[in-house]
Amino acid sequence: MHQMTLAEIARGLADKKFSSEELTKVLLARITQLDPQLNSFISLTEELAVEQAKAADARRANGESGALLGAPIAHKDLFCTQGIRTSCGSKMLDNFKAPYDATVVAKLAAAGAVTLGKTNMDEFAMGSANESSWYGAVKNPWNLDHVPGGSSGGSAAAVAARLLPAATATDTGGSIRQPAAFTNLTGLKPTYGRVSRWGMIAYASSLDQGGPLARTAEDCAILLQGMAGFDQNDSTSIDEPVPDYSASLGDSLQGLRIGVPKEYFSAGLDPRIAELIQNSIQQLQKLGAVIKEISLPNMQHAIPAYYVIAPAEASSNLSRFDGVRFGHRCENPENLIDLYKRSRGEGFGPEVQRRIMVGAYALSAGYYDAYYLKAQKIRRLVKNDFMTAFNEVDIILGPTTPNPAWKLGAKNSDPVAAYLEDVYTITANLAGLPGLSMPAGFVDGLPVGVQLLAPYFQEGRLLNVAHQYQLNTDWHTRTPTGF
Numbered sequence: 124m125h126q127m128t129l130a131e132i133a134r135g136l137a138d139k140k141f142s143s144e145e146l147t148k149v150l151l152a153r154i155t156q157l158d159p160q161l162n163s164f165i166s167l168t169e170e171l172a173v174e175q176a177k178a179a180d181a182r183r184a185n186g187e188s189g190a191l192l193g194a195p196i197a198h199k200d201l202f203c204t205q206g207i208r209t210s211c212g213s214k215m216l217d218n219f220k221a222p223y224d225a226t227v228v229a230k231l232a233a234a235g236a237v238t239l240g241k242t243n244m245d246e247f248a249m250g251s252a253n254e255s256s257w258y259g260a261v262k263n264p265w266n267l268d269h270v271p272g273g274s275s276g277g278s279a280a281a282v283a284a285r286l287l288p289a290a291t292a293t294d295t296g297g298s299i300r301q302p303a304a305f306t307n308l309t310g311l312k313p314t315y316g317r318v319s320r321w322g323m324i325a326y327a328s329s330l331d332q333g334g335p336l337a338r339t340a341e342d343c344a345i346l347l348q349g350m351a352g353f354d355q356n357d358s359t360s361i362d363e364p365v366p367d368y369s370a371s372l373g374d375s376l377q378g379l380r381i382g383v384p385k386e387y388f389s390a391g392l393d394p395r396i397a398e399l400i401q402n403s404i405q406q407l408q409k410l411g412a413v414i415k416e417i418s419l420p421n422m423q424h425a426i427p428a429y430y431v432i433a434p435a436e437a438s439s440n441l442s443r444f445d446g447v448r449f450g451h452r453c454e455n456p457e458n459l460i461d462l463y464k465r466s467r468g469e470g471f472g473p474e475v476q477r478r479i480m481v482g483a484y485a486l487s488a489g490y491y492d493a494y495y496l497k498a499q500k501i502r503r504l505v506k507n508d509f510m511t512a513f514n515e516v517d518i519i520l521g522p523t524t525p526n527p528a529w530k531l532g533a534k535n536s537d538p539v540a541a542y543l544e545d546v547y548t549i550t551a552n553l554a555g556l557p558g559l560s561m562p563a564g565f566v567d568g569l570p571v572g573v574q575l576l577a578p579y580f581q582e583g584r585l586l587n588v589a590h591q592y593q594l595n596t597d598w599h600t601r602t603p604t605g606f
């Protein structure tokens with residue numbers, strides 16, 4: 124049962140082959156049995172899950188239908204869940220029970236999805252390895268000595284290990300696409316504003332975007348359908364109709380213009396990954412796509428710009444955790460300043476503290492023009508590069524990551540080495556564009572992802588290209604040994 128995709132589950136439930144309650148109990152037992160190896164969950168919500176599953180079964184018995192009605196999922200632990208711990212991977216929020224549901228959580232619950240639990244993540248979504256979590260590192264089911272990627276490493280490891288079919292995640296600089304690549308999943312970061320950020324604990328508000336992690340493009344379409352849409356509680360949410368994503372999965376790729384940026388194949392890319400990317404290009408050519416070399420000349424400036432903008436926004440967003448309003452409070456403060464200092468010093472881990480300091484520095488008088496303003500100008504140049512490229516092509520294709528998943532601990536002493544791994548993903552966040560990663564093969568037994576980027580609101584195009592590719596390849600069907 125645990126091998127089924129969301130699409131298969133929807134068919135099975137519609138055909139009354141099993142109930143949501145049965146499936147939910149099977150998956151909860153599987154999580155209890157196997158997750159100790161992975162550490163992909165921070166909280167399990169067993170009672171809520173069984174209650175939601177029973178309610179979904181009752182709705183089906185009353186004639187209701189829907190792809191998500193009775194579908195088991197989990198939420199990254201930065202989506203607020205009413206009355207349930209929402210930790211954001213931090214000691215700061217270990218004792219925090221959200222007073223309301225995030226819009227994404229509420230929408231999926233209304234569609235009948237069943238919440239099995241809350242998944243592990245890098246603290247406040249800062250990281251690419253899921254090693255900064257206060258709840259401990261997550262292991263990659265493909266090789267337990269390796270990281271699953273981050274920051275949505277818990278969602279990725281759980282779905283890859285067949286503990287559940289799909290999970291929500293968020294992507295500020297690659298946190299959906301990079302863990303998808305590292306664990307052989309399909310993950311989609313939507314256009315900025317497509318999915319509501321209300322109730323999603325903020326890291327860098329101008330970059331954060333929620334999206335689906337699943338095994339197939341077909342499943343990402345189903346989950347995105349339940350997440351996307353205008354929300355008046357989020358001022359950057361876009362009031363555009365949500366297309367039927369599953370209906371866009373049947374389009375031919377004949378004549379599809381795919382741009383391959385020449386800057387992507389620089390010295391930093393593992394040559395074995397480059398070869399797998401070439402194979403996927405050939406596969407798409409066989410399906411009728413036309414390949415064109417393009418250029419994204421400002422790509423080299425994207426990492427430094429991102430690592431000024433994201434920490435700057437984080438330093439502002441995280442100022443709300445002051446030991447007074449929510450979260451951790453130190454024992455016996457001597458005065459207000461001591462309360463702030465010790466609560467924050469104890470509650471935040473080293474990576475979060477590093478980024479708050481970098482961000483506060485970049486925003487301070489005297490440095491604002493030199494760093495923050497400059498980074499914003501680079502951001503515009505990065506966006507302009509994409510706008511020029513999309514005049515000539517329909518999709519941009521390249522690797523998701525320069526290397527496969529690294530060993531646990533390998534980059535802990537050198538944060539910049541980890542930041543450099545984000546080179547292919549962060550440009551889409553800076554520009555606000557949608558991006559998808561899908562399985563493209565293996566290097567030393569570790570999965571490799573190919574990334575597709577599209578113009579604003581063309582999530583349907585990304586999902587269709589990935590679906591056509593998955594109809595003709597079987598990388599996405601491979602299962603990690605032991606799971």
Ligand code: GLN
Nearest residue numbers: 248249250295296297298
């Ligand atoms: N690795 C990037 C960072 O640490 C992206 C994280 C994310 O997308 N949340 O900022």
